Amino acid sequence: MxxxxxxxxxxxxxxxxxxxxxxxxxxxxxxxxxxxxxxxxxxxxxxxxxTKKDLYRAVVEQLTAEFIGNVRAADPGDGPFGEQIRALVHALWENSTRGDGHCELLSEFAALAMRDPDLQEIMSAMQREIEGTAAEMLTALAEAHGIRLALPAREVAVFFLAGFDGLTDRHLAQRTPGEPADPDTLRGLEVLIATAVGLCLGAPAIS
Amino acid sequence: MxxxxxxxxxxxxxxxxxxxxxxxxxxxxxxxxxxxxxxxxxxxxxxxxxTKKDLYRAVVEQLTAEFIGNVRAADPGDGPFGEQIRALVHALWENSTRGDGHCELLSEFAALAMRDPDLQEIMSAMQREIEGTAAEMLTALAEAHGIRLALPAREVAVFFLAGFDGLTDRHLAQRTPGEPADPDTLRGLEVLIATAVGLCLGAPAIS
Missing domain, CATH: 1.10.10 (Arc Repressor Mutant, subunit A)
Known part of the structure; x- marks a missing residue:
């Protein structure tokens, strides 16, 4: 070359x-x-x-930038608040499970980070960035609809992303990448969206 | 020997x-x-x-048996339904994050399973067993309180366990095992419990 x-x-x-x-x-x-x-x-x-840490950090930063770029580029449509959230989450799901191995790689990094302080620092920074982006997008959507969030955007973001990660892992640990998710996982995703929207709008069960 | x-x-x-x-x-x-x-x-x-598959299966089965045994042995107390769920989830959290490396090992197996069909089969079986146990315990608790669940127990179990796994991973990927969780993770756990109980009792935001 x-x-x-x-x-x-x-x-x-x-x-x-x-x-x-x-x-x-x-x-x-x-x-x-x-x-x-x-x-x-x-x-x-x-x-x-x-060092290996520099390499891992560069790869995780690239993955994070891609992930955030994809979510920011997704079209929420022009429906009501709940429909826009739903459209964004489905775009996020498509991106996370499309079979390019990126999500699998992040899960692998996350598992390795549990025993490696260097990776732990890298993954924590990524987590903060993704949660911060989700909270920011949620706040902007709510403002555009004149909605006052019933729970801080950051709390909804942490709750939502934990569930989303769990469902992604459930899918990827059970299915060949690229195959559609099983009905239980998809139903779980719908329940997660409904509860997250409920938290934003003030569902009474949430203290 | x-x-x-x-x-x-x-x-x-x-x-x-x-x-x-x-x-x-x-x-x-x-x-x-x-x-x-x-x-x-x-x-x-x-x-x-x-084979390696036999070994991995035996280890995962042992981990699953321990995990389920610990949850079944947890004391839900004698409070109302929501309090009993809360007590069980906190016992589960203590068990999952106590720093014995078992949860980290399961996350590692789950990540490996995304590229290994043998492990995928083993982890799927584990997932089914844990979700089945959670659904069964939820059904029994609801019956003991004369509550008719507003959502099938299995759907609540899949939703809850995905969020729980996501929060456990969030904690373990950021903290030294054995250290207490950060406030965001603990708040996420409280929100997860509240939404799961809300799903059982029929929170209006859930379709």
């Missing part, structure tokens, strides 16, 4: 690492394999990512 | 494998390491577990 400046090389390497790990798992993402994926020298990978 | 019959050796080996993997991760659970953990010959491990 011709020489390219580091500013171009870095995103190429991050994408190559992401593609490789999404396809074959985190363990497959050695510097040797990443170099081979892009057809560069192994030293280039070492030069770009000083 | 003196010769012991296979019927005794097997549970010892399963426990040794579980202890080892809970401490050091799934990847650390080679037949050689398991044999060393219990002080037996490597051939004994091979003889007891024909």
């Amino acid at each position: 011709a020489h390219v400046p580091a500013s171009e090389r870095r995103p190429q390497l991050v994408q190559a690492a992401l593609d490789l790990m999404a396809r074959e798992g985190v363990a497959a993402g050695s510097t040797r394999a990443i170099a081979a994926e892009l057809g560069v020298a192994q030293a280039t990978v070492h030069y770009t990512f000083g | 003196a010769h012991v019959p296979a019927s005794e050796r097997r549970p010892q080996l399963v426990q040794a494998a579980l202890d080892l993997m809970a401490r050091e991760g799934v990847a650390a659970g080679s037949t050689r390491a398991i044999a060393a953990e219990l002080g037996v010959a490597q051939a004994t491990v091979h003889y007891t577990f024909g």
Whole structure:
């Protein structure tokens, strides 16, 4: 490959690492394999990512940016508040379970983070960013509808994302990626949306 | 070690494998390491577990049995329905986050199952058993209180367990095992309990 400046090389390497790990798992993402994926020298990978932590952080940041970009780009339609939430969550679900291995990779990182303080720090930052984005979008939607949220947006976001992660894991741990979810999971998603909307609007069971 | 019959050796080996993997991760659970953990010959491990799948299944079954045993043994107290649910969920949370590495191990198995059809089958069976137990306990509690559930027990169980798994992962991916959960996670747990009880009793936002 011709020489390219580091500013171009870095995103190429991050994408190559992401593609490789999404396809074959985190363990497959050695510097040797990443170099081979892009057809560069192994030293280039070492030069770009000083440590494994730098590499993991770059890949998780790329995954986070993609994820947030996809949700922000989703069309909530022009229905009432609850319908817009529903449309956004379904777009999020499609993105998370489309079989590109990205969601599987995040679950793998999350499991590894439970034993690795470096990864823990990286995953915590990602969690904060995703929860912050969800809270911000929820607040904007509510304002656009003149709704005063009955529960802080952040609490609804943490509750919703935990349920969403649990359902995604349930789906991915049981189904081949790309296959449709089973009826129990889809029903769980509908119940989750209904309860999240209920929390926003002030369902009486919630203290 | 003196010769012991296979019927005794097997549970010892399963426990040794579980202890080892809970401490050091799934990847650390080679037949050689398991044999060393219990002080037996490597051939004994091979003889007891024909394949890696047999070994993983035995460990996951042991984890499932422990988990279900702990929940069944928890004291719901003698308060009203919602209070009993709350007491059981808090017992479940204590068990899941007590820092013995068992929950971390299950998350690791779940992530691996996304790429491994053998593990997928094992984890699906576990999921069905846990959801079935939760639905059964919920039904029994409702009956004891003369409550007719507004949503099928199984739907509430799937919804609740997805949220619970998501919150457990949130906690474990951010905190050192054994440390208390952060306020956001604990608040998420309270919201999850309140919505689950609301679903049982017929909160109006739920269709």
